[in-house]
Amino acid sequence: MVSIQNLHKQFNKNVVLSGIDLNISEGGIFAVLGPNGSGKTTLIKSILGMVIPNKGEILVLGKTIKNNSTYRNKIDYLPQIANFPSNLKVKELIKMIKDLRGNTTEDERLITLFKLEPFLNKKLGNLSGGTKQKVNLVLTFMFNSPLIILDEPTTGLDPISLIRLKDLIQTEKAKGKTILITSHIMSFVEEVSDEIVFILEGKIYFKGSIDALKTKTNQPDFEHAIASILTDNHA
Amino acid sequence: MLKILKYSFYDLMRSRWSYVYLAFYLMLGIVLLFLNNDLSKAVITLMNVIIVLVPLIGTIFGVMYYYNSKEFTELLLAQPLKRSSIFMGQYLGVALSLSMSLVLGLGIPFIFYGIFKSNAIWDFSLLLITGTFLTFIFTALAFNIALSNENRIKGFGYAILLWLFLAVIYDGLFLMSLLVFEDYPLDQFSLFASMLNPIDLSRTLILLKLDISALLGYTGAVFKQFFGTNFGLIISFLALSLWVILPVFRIVRKSKKKDF
Numbered sequence: 459m460v461s462i463q464n465l466h467k468q469f470n471k472n473v474v475l476s477g478i479d480l481n482i483s484e485g486g487i488f489a490v491l492g493p494n495g496s497g498k499t500t501l502i503k504s505i506l507g508m509v510i511p512n513k514g515e516i517l518v519l520g521k522t523i524k525n526n527s528t529y530r531n532k533i534d535y536l537p538q539i540a541n542f543p544s545n546l547k548v549k550e551l552i553k554m555i556k557d558l559r560g561n562t563t564e565d566e567r568l569i570t571l572f573k574l575e576p577f578l579n580k581k582l583g584n585l586s587g588g589t590k591q592k593v594n595l596v597l598t599f600m601f602n603s604p605l606i607i608l609d610e611p612t613t614g615l616d617p618i619s620l621i622r623l624k625d626l627i628q629t630e631k632a633k634g635k636t637i638l639i640t641s642h643i644m645s646f647v648e649e650v651s652d653e654i655v656f657i658l659e660g661k662i663y664f665k666g667s668i669d670a671l672k673t674k675t676n677q678p679d680f681e682h683a684i685a686s687i688l689t690d691n692h693a
Numbered sequence: 694m695l696k697i698l699k700y701s702f703y704d705l706m707r708s709r710w711s712y713v714y715l716a717f718y719l720m721l722g723i724v725l726l727f728l729n730n731d732l733s734k735a736v737i738t739l740m741n742v743i744i745v746l747v748p749l750i751g752t753i754f755g756v757m758y759y760y761n762s763k764e765f766t767e768l769l770l771a772q773p774l775k776r777s778s779i780f781m782g783q784y785l786g787v788a789l790s791l792s793m794s795l796v797l798g799l800g801i802p803f804i805f806y807g808i809f810k811s812n813a814i815w816d817f818s819l820l821l822i823t824g825t826f827l828t829f830i831f832t833a834l835a836f837n838i839a840l841s842n843e844n845r846i847k848g849f850g851y852a853i854l855l856w857l858f859l860a861v862i863y864d865g866l867f868l869m870s871l872l873v874f875e876d877y878p879l880d881q882f883s884l885f886a887s888m889l890n891p892i893d894l895s896r897t898l899i900l901l902k903l904d905i906s907a908l909l910g911y912t913g914a915v916f917k918q919f920f921g922t923n924f925g926l927i928i929s930f931l932a933l934s935l936w937v938i939l940p941v942f943r944i945v946r947k948s949k950k951k952d953f
Binding site for chain 2: 469503506507508509510527528529530531533535537541542543544545546554555557558559
């Protein structure tokens with residue numbers, strides 16, 4: 459699905475990614491983890507072509523992403539901070555994205571699912587953070603793409619919406635899609651993900667199942683396993 | 694690209710500033726025409742306003758639009774769209790809506806005044822064409838500045854400086870150089886120097902069209918000889934086009950390498 463070879467990226471003098479090699483196979487949920495500033499978002503943005511790497515190659519569905527934009531048709535992306543043009547209404551934004559990407563009828567189902575009907579005629583600038591995130595989720599899930607990338611999907615969501623999001627992720631997984639998630643909520647990661655990729659100081663520190671990580675770090679539960687990596691490497 | 698252009702254009706059409714800008718030109722046109730009653734004088738006054746104001750508005754609007762639509766741009770970048778079409782669409786959206794305000798705002802009062810029956814129509818058209826050129830040039834320069842500067846305060850600062858340099862300081866330097874080197878033949882030099890600044894170029898073009906070049910003395914005669922002919926006119930428009938094409942080219946190139 460996604461194959462990354464020797465990826466390097468630095469912003470001015472700040473080295474963020476230094477030689478990432480990663481293969482993400484088709485189907486399943488992958489969690490990209492790491493401390494703040496470890497380069498998770500940079501990695502995701504490189505896959506999306508928003509960040510141009512200094513070195514290395516990224517293949518999505520077997521094709522290089524360099525000088526290519528059509529491959530993004532196969533990716534649904536949920537950005538970390540829901541920043542939308544504030545003078546646009548929710549309805550108009552959904553219509554616009556549909557106009558740009560092709561039609562879909564999924565949006566109505568998702569709007570009902572997240573109870574967004576009362577907000578459709580409101581401007582995006584006037585919405586609360588959680589509601590914006592729901593709009594963000596609708597925009598992401600309304601297209602039926604084989605690769606879904608979620609950057610901190612749980613930010614600002616209330617408990618009911620969180621349950622709905624988890625259900626949504628599971629149904630998408632059942633369709634055989636590949637889902638890439640970053641999150642700092644360890645319980646959420648433990649619940650949904652099949653495999654985790656741990657990034658530390660711009661390199662892949664660990665890739666494998668949660669059980670494998672527990673045995674590697676000798677910790678009984680997932681949260682402590684992650685914490686032990688961080689303390690061992692920062693002590 | 695056309696879809697982005699459409700959305701940027703709509704977005705600007707809905708903003709209050711486009712109307713303020715349009716209303717300003719409407720007022721200016723009406724006041725100058727109906728209180729002055731002399732068409733060529735009105736055109737000269739308009740020229741003086743346009744030459745300074747159009748670049749300023751183009752620069753400010755361009756920079757402002759770029760920074761304000763950052764979120765929109767980021768949203769678009771994750772869609773299956775080419776970077777060049779995203780930025781070109783936005784640039785053309787801004788430049789076209791500004792040009793439209795200018796052409797409509799000045800055009801409507803002049804049509805009511807009866808421009809089609811008057812022989813000033815060519816002077817007036819030239820005024821609108823150079824105004825449109827200046828809008829396209831300075832919006833493109835503004836986009837260049839905004840693309841290169843992540844910090845909006847810096848971006849705004851450079852944009853204002855650029856305008857100040859081309860609209861005011863350049864003329865000052867130009868005049869000073871004429872004074873310092875007055876013992877030398879300067880007609881070639883001044884011809885060349887005014888080509889290098891789109892504002893000066895537009896001004897010279899209009900002034901010579903208005904046939905008041907006699908006021909400019911010997912250099913004016915040289916200018917008239919050059920700009921007055923079709924050859925000069927073509928060269929001037931080529932220079933103005935180059936002033937559009939080069940910055941636009943850089944927008945495309947710069948946007949391809951930028952991280953978001």
